Amino acid sequence: MNKSIRAAIIGSTGYGGVELIRLLLRHPHVEITSVISSSTAGAPISEGFPHLHTIIRDKLDPVDVQLIRSKADVVFTATPHGVSAEIAPQLLDAGLKVIDLSGDFRLRSREAYKEWYKREAAEQAYLDQAVYGLAEIYGDRVNENVSFISNPGCYPTATLLGLIPAVKSGWIDLKSIIVDAKSGVSGAGRGLSLGSHYSEVNENFKAYKVNKHQHIPEIEQALSDEAGTPVVTTFTTHLVPMTRGIMCTSYATLTDSKTEEDFIEYYEQFYEGRPFVRIRPKGTWPATKEVWGSNYCDIGFAVDQRTNRVTIISVIDNVVKGAAGQAVQNLNLMMGWDEGLGLDFTPVYP
Numbered sequence: 001m002n003k004s005i006r007a008a009i010i011g012s013t014g015y016g017g018v019e020l021i022r023l024l025l026r027h028p029h030v031e032i033t034s035v036i037s038s039s040t041a042g043a044p045i046s047e048g049f050p051h052l053h054t055i056i057r058d059k060l061d062p063v064d065v066q067l068i069r070s071k072a073d074v075v076f077t078a079t080p081h082g083v084s085a086e087i088a089p090q091l092l093d094a095g096l097k098v099i100d101l102s103g104d105f106r107l108r109s110r111e112a113y114k115e116w117y118k119r120e121a122a123e124q125a126y127l128d129q130a131v132y133g134l135a136e137i138y139g140d141r142v143n144e145n146v147s148f149i150s151n152p153g154c155y156p157t158a159t160l161l162g163l164i165p166a167v168k169s170g171w172i173d174l175k176s177i178i179v180d181a182k183s184g185v186s187g188a189g190r191g192l193s194l195g196s197h198y199s200e201v202n203e204n205f206k207a208y209k210v211n212k213h214q215h216i217p218e219i220e221q222a223l224s225d226e227a228g229t230p231v232v233t234t235f236t237t238h239l240v241p242m243t244r245g246i247m248c249t250s251y252a253t254l255t256d257s258k259t260e261e262d263f264i265e266y267y268e269q270f271y272e273g274r275p276f277v278r279i280r281p282k283g284t285w286p287a288t289k290e291v292w293g294s295n296y297c298d299i300g301f302a303v304d305q306r307t308n309r310v311t312i313i314s315v316i317d318n319v320v321k322g323a324a325g326q327a328v329q330n331l332n333l334m335m336g337w338d339e340g341l342g343l344d345f346t347p348v349y350p
């Protein structure tokens with residue numbers, strides 16, 4: 001029989017948190033029992049988010065572990081890097097299940113975290129406890145005995161779902177991988193910054209954090225695990241003047257004479273039974289709008305016989321499959337429920 005679970009959201013006033021509210025409100029077995037804010041506790045959440053007017057009447061709770069323990073069974077930490085490293089261990093020690101949306105528990109190596117995030121990593125014991133929740137690849141590691149999920153980054157979700165089957169196939173040269181990644185502005189969160197200011201972003205298209213992006217070690221960690229040998233990539237991120245959406249265009253040199261049909265057939269088999277990965281038919285490539293508001297990752301291919309390269313294009317909605325949607329998918333797996341429960345959103349179109 002299906003159980004119900006009480007959920008709290010820390011960081012509910014951010015883009016990831018408020019999207020969790022939207023998704024969990026329609027989940028059949030989840031009740032949101034606490035929406036939490038470190039800066040505006042006591043105010044109704046609809047004050048800052050009028051789109052929730054009449055839908056959620058609750059006031060924001062403060063960040064208080066004992067209070068959370070009394071109100072919830074599972075906590076989503078949709079909090080900035082550094083904050084999650086502090087708070088998730090306290091929640092786990094209090095006996096709560098935790099799904100963390102930040103990058104604080106994704107890298108197994110504390111040294112790598114310090115190098116890429118420029119801050120001290122969480123304690124090794126908690127890094128060891130966290131299960132990296134790339135649901136379609138590592139979902140079988142998540143079950144009712146798992147208490148702690150580290151939800152993958154938005155770019156790594158799109159990149160890894162696009163590349164892991166190819167890496168495992170042996171059809172591509174592992175030294176040749178290049179990923180050209182683009183994100184909408186909501187990927188930067190709700191906080192104000194010059195870089196996401198309207199007049200800086202509108203009618204503009206820019207590369208950022210070139211060769212320095214914190215998602216590079218996360219992508220390389222998973223690709224290396226899957227390949228069984230160290231893999232490095234060239235990974236470049238770009239900011240696109242749109243609100244939601246990520247497109248990762250990955251290029252690799254073929255080691256074998258494979259066609260688009262070969263890739264499509266192989267990927268369809270690889271993701272068989274995984275409802276949120278959709279493989280596009282030959283000659284069609286996914287666009288961000290075709291997954292907008294949904295938990296889908298759509299993947300399309302092109303093989304260029306002239307250059308002997310494959311191009312793999314993967315798209316997601318960064319706030320859904322790249323954050324809140326995958327977090328709910330992981331909750332479903334943690335609870336032994338169908339992974340798609342409460343996530344059957346058709347993309348919003350146009």
Ligand SMILES: NC(=O)C1=CN([C@@H]2O[C@H](COP(=O)(O)OP(=O)(O)OC[C@H]3O[C@@H](n4cnc5c(N)ncnc54)[C@H](OP(=O)(O)O)[C@@H]3O)[C@@H](O)[C@H]2O)C=CC1
Pocket residue numbers: 010011012013014015016017036037038039040063077078079080081083101102103152153154186187188189190191318319322323
């Ligand atoms: N946006 C995206 O597409 C994705 C985001 N992520 C990750 O998810 C996490 C949340 O991202 P996002 O929602 O975009 O970020 P936002 O900046 O939009 O929101 C973060 C929230 O964290 C809360 N917060 C800040 N400091 C503290 C603190 N000390 N204690 C408790 N809460 C705090 C803030 O709310 P308040 O002041 O009310 O407490 C804020 O609303 C980040 O780690 C991000 O990297 C991951 C994948 C995709």
Ligand SMILES: CC(=O)N[C@@H](CCC(=O)OP(=O)(O)O)C(=O)O
Pocket residue numbers: 101102103152153154155183184185186187188189214237239
């Ligand atoms: C557009 C934009 O700025 N995107 C953010 C994505 C960060 C993010 O989502 O956080 P995680 O590291 O927790 O995945 C960036 O590139 O840093």
